[in-house]
Amino acid sequence: MLEREDILKLAKLSRLKIADADMESISGHLGKMLQHMDALRALDLSQVEPMTGVEEGITVLREDIPQPSFTHEQAFANAPSVENGHFVIPKVIGG
Amino acid sequence: MANIKEFSALLQNGEKTAVNLAEEALSKIESHKSLNAFISILSERALQKAHEADERKKAGKSLGALDGIPIAIKDNLCLEGSRTTAASKILENFVAPYTATAVEKLEAQGAVIVGKTNMDEFAMGSSSESSFFGPVENPLDKTRVPGGSSGGSAVAVASGCVPISLGSDTGGSIRQPAACTGVVGLKPTYGRVSRYGLLAYASSLDQIGPIASNVEDCATILSIICGQDSHDNTTSARPSENFGAKLQESIKGKVIGIPKEYFGEGLDKNCKAVMEKHLKTLEAEGAILREISLPNVSYAVSSYYIIATAEASSNLSRFDGVRYTHRSKEARNLFDLYAMSRSEGFGKEVQRRILLGSYVLSSGFYDAYYVQAQKVRRLITDDFTKAFEVCDVIASPTMPGLPLHRGVNESDPMAMYLSDIYTVSLNLAGLPGISLPCGTVKNFPIGMQWIGKPFQETNLLSVAAASERVSHCIENL
Numbered sequence: 016m017l018e019r020e021d022i023l024k025l026a027k028l029s030r031l032k033i034a035d036a037d038m039e040s041i042s043g044h045l046g047k048m049l050q051h052m053d054a055l056r057a058l059d060l061s062q063v064e065p066m067t068g069v070e071e072g073i074t075v076l077r078e079d080i081p082q083p084s085f086t087h088e089q090a091f092a093n094a095p096s097v098e099n100g101h102f103v104i105p106k107v108i109g110g
Numbered sequence: 111m112a113n114i115k116e117f118s119a120l121l122q123n124g125e126k127t128a129v130n131l132a133e134e135a136l137s138k139i140e141s142h143k144s145l146n147a148f149i150s151i152l153s154e155r156a157l158q159k160a161h162e163a164d165e166r167k168k169a170g171k172s173l174g175a176l177d178g179i180p181i182a183i184k185d186n187l188c189l190e191g192s193r194t195t196a197a198s199k200i201l202e203n204f205v206a207p208y209t210a211t212a213v214e215k216l217e218a219q220g221a222v223i224v225g226k227t228n229m230d231e232f233a234m235g236s237s238s239e240s241s242f243f244g245p246v247e248n249p250l251d252k253t254r255v256p257g258g259s260s261g262g263s264a265v266a267v268a269s270g271c272v273p274i275s276l277g278s279d280t281g282g283s284i285r286q287p288a289a290c291t292g293v294v295g296l297k298p299t300y301g302r303v304s305r306y307g308l309l310a311y312a313s314s315l316d317q318i319g320p321i322a323s324n325v326e327d328c329a330t331i332l333s334i335i336c337g338q339d340s341h342d343n344t345t346s347a348r349p350s351e352n353f354g355a356k357l358q359e360s361i362k363g364k365v366i367g368i369p370k371e372y373f374g375e376g377l378d379k380n381c382k383a384v385m386e387k388h389l390k391t392l393e394a395e396g397a398i399l400r401e402i403s404l405p406n407v408s409y410a411v412s413s414y415y416i417i418a419t420a421e422a423s424s425n426l427s428r429f430d431g432v433r434y435t436h437r438s439k440e441a442r443n444l445f446d447l448y449a450m451s452r453s454e455g456f457g458k459e460v461q462r463r464i465l466l467g468s469y470v471l472s473s474g475f476y477d478a479y480y481v482q483a484q485k486v487r488r489l490i491t492d493d494f495t496k497a498f499e500v501c502d503v504i505a506s507p508t509m510p511g512l513p514l515h516r517g518v519n520e521s522d523p524m525a526m527y528l529s530d531i532y533t534v535s536l537n538l539a540g541l542p543g544i545s546l547p548c549g550t551v552k553n554f555p556i557g558m559q560w561i562g563k564p565f566q567e568t569n570l571l572s573v574a575a576a577s578e579r580v581s582h583c584i585e586n587l
Contacts, residue, residue: 022465029423029468030430030448031461044462045469047524052412052470055482065484066491068314068344069300069540069564075343089207095437102432107444 016046111293111323112273114330117179121167128167128178128222132160135180135224138271145247147265149185150193150226156180159222166220175330177220182266182275185226186233187213187318188307196309197231197241200429200436200455210307211342212276212318212335219334227262227275231457232426233283233311235259236526237519240459245516248291250554254513257287263321264291274322274331278308280315281414282508282533285545288321289508289557292547294578295321296328299565300540301346303332304339312421313344315414315537325546325575329354332567348565356572362396364573367501369404372532378511380587384549384556389505391580402497402504406489407535411527413490414534416470416483422460423467429455462523491539498563503573506532508545508557532559542567544574551587 017025022042026033033041087100096103120126136153163178172178183189186196188206195201209217217223230240238246238261248256249269256265260277264287267275277284279297288295296319303318310316320331332353338345366389373382393399431437431451438450453461470479497504509529519526536543541561548558558577562570 025465025468025472026449028472029461029464030427030445030452031456031464032446032449032453033461034453037458041462041465044523045466048415048466048527049469051524051527052416052479052483055409055412055416055486056478058409058482058486060482060485060489063485063488065481066488067484069491070344075347077340085207092207093204093434095431095435104432105441105443105447 017042111267111270113323114175114179114273114327117273118175121178128160128163129157131178132156132180132222132224135272138269139225142249142269142271145249145265145269146244147228147246147262147269147271148182148225149195149197149228149243149262152192152223152225155192156222156224159217163220163222173218173220176216176334179221179274180224180272181216181221182225182227182263182272183213183223184229184260184263184275184277186229186278186309187276188309189213189223189226192226194226194309195242196233197229197243198455198457198460199242200452201434202242203435206307208307211304211339213307215335216276216331224272227260227266229262230259231460232309232422233259233278233280234422234459234463235519236282236286236529237514238262238287239516239519240457242457248513250291251513253515255290255516257290257513259283259287260295260321261287264288264293264295267293267321267323274320274327276318277321278316278318279537280311280418281537282530284319284321285508285533285543285557285559286530289545289555290513292555293321293323294325294328294544294546295319296332296544297536297542298332298336298567299542300537301344302336302542302565302567304337304342304345306339306341310425312418313425314421315418317537325544325571325578326354326357328544329357329571346565351568353567353571356568357575359572360396361392361573361576363398364503365398365400365501366392366573367400367402367497367504369402369407369497369504369506371404371407372506376510376531377507378551380551381507381511381556384551384587385505385507385558388548388558388577388581392577395576395580400501402501404490404493404497404535406486406493409486410490410535410538411531413483413486414530414538415466415527416479417487417538419463419467420471420480421467423464423471426460426464487538490535494535494539494541503570504561506559506561508532508559512551512554536561540564542570544570546574546578546581548577548581549587
């Protein structure tokens with residue numbers, strides 16, 4: 016079971032806002048998951064190399080040739096707020 | 111359920127036009143609306159593409175077996191100019207600016223996309239209940255889930271709306287809904303199909319694949335969508351091949367590995383009996399059954415959920431209320447803009463997985479969970495490598511029992527996670543796998559999962575086709 020403070024910290028890291036009403040169910044759910052995962056923590060795997068993916072280990076390279084890309088209009092088409100070719104966000108400097 | 115060959119014959123002998131086929135598919139989608147298998151129906155676009163296929167035929171310039179055949183694609187695959195939501199509120203109005211490579215390859219062969227299918231939000235689920243657009247219904251039994259996350263793609267085929275659909279599979283999301291609805295679902299080897307244009311869930315596990323009514327159609331589609339892509343540097347340089355080349359080959363002499371860990375505790379006894387009978391039938395056809403061991407698979411679900419949620423927490427950070435559609439109207443500062451837009455836009459399951467992903471990646475827990483899960487991933491992969499030294503393919507259940515009843519996910523999410531117990535290992539090891547019905551229990555089709563060696567889909571599909579040929583032999587238990 017995770018404490019309320021733990022959930023709030025995770026929510027901050029995850030850029031999520033958790034409603035007070037959901038706190039208990041989230042804590043219970045994550046607690047169950049972590050309990051299940053604890054079996055892994057008990058294993059001695061000090062001699063095992065972590066595996067990050069299943070690729071064949073070859074770094075694929077290609078010639079760096081400029082290609083047609085999205086236009087400004089296409090790139091901004093799904094943005095909720097745009098002004099003069101820029102994304103608009105709330106003010107971040109000063110009060 | 112129809113297949114490519116039947117549709118293709120109708121077009122060839124002039125009995126139907128591509129426009130007829132598209133109209134029929136659209137009308138079936140409409141009449142099966144209550145199944146909620148589709149998020150977007152692309153009537154106008156489909157009829158235009160079908161018309162173009164008919165014009166090509168008239169001019170003697172047909173593109174091949176798929177020209178004019180209606181298909182459906184999962185709504186986490188981008189299609190230029192069409193809404194692509196991943197079944198999430200946060201992308202409710204997102205219009206894709208480009209088309210996914212796999213989809214582009216199908217369209218280049220003349221396939222007619224009739225709609226985009228419903229799914230678990232961001233492919234996170236095994237029940238197709240977490241969609242912002244409402245749950246998908248199982249046409250075989252309304253009280254049970256259709257599996258997930260590609261539930262809409264499986265139901266679109268099972269209900270006869272389309273002969274083929276595309277899904278994506280991160281931990282079983284093609285194979286598991288195929289098993290729940292009595293159809294065939296193929297997850298190719300990791301790297302076989304480009305993921306470009308697939309909305310990412312867990313990039314080291316995601317793979318696109320077909321759902322169809324038979325093995326042959328899965329082979330046909332894979333032959334088209336596979337191949338290296340400069341937009342996805344994890345795609346293999348291996349050339350495209352005809353994966354259906356050995357479908358008629360006998361199973362005689364093929365060694366089928368049967369993992370003792372997969373047929374023991376946790377598997378429904380009737381499902382087990384059906385699968386054992388099926389394997390005995392194949393043995394009578396000349397296959398050699400050999401018990402094998404995958405000693406670390408009991409850790410697969412934990413390893414999978416650590417890795418998948420860690421990658422998801424990173425992948426989904428791009429949905430920030432700035433670049434993609436949904437933005438909270440309440441936010442007054444930048445942090446709130448991110449947090450409120452995301453919490454309003456993501457459903458509960460997605461938020462839970464992001465939180466879990468942040469937890470296992472956070473300082474103090476990274477080594478204990480994330481690195482440990484990566485080490486287990488290697489052990490599981492090594493288990494398969496070793497097992498394949500003594501067998502050609504591996505047989506396993508796709509699911510531990512019949513599909514779960516609706517609503518179980520919300521009350522007991524662990525039950526849903528554990529329903530992936532036989533499928534997630536393949537994603538961790540990057541192996542190809544196919545689920546197809548091998549008999550029935552209480553009139554419900556039971557999915558058998560066949561697991562192949564990496565990049566050996568031709569051999570895998572050869573065994574799957576042999577299994578398909580004798581699947582009618584099993585009585586209902």
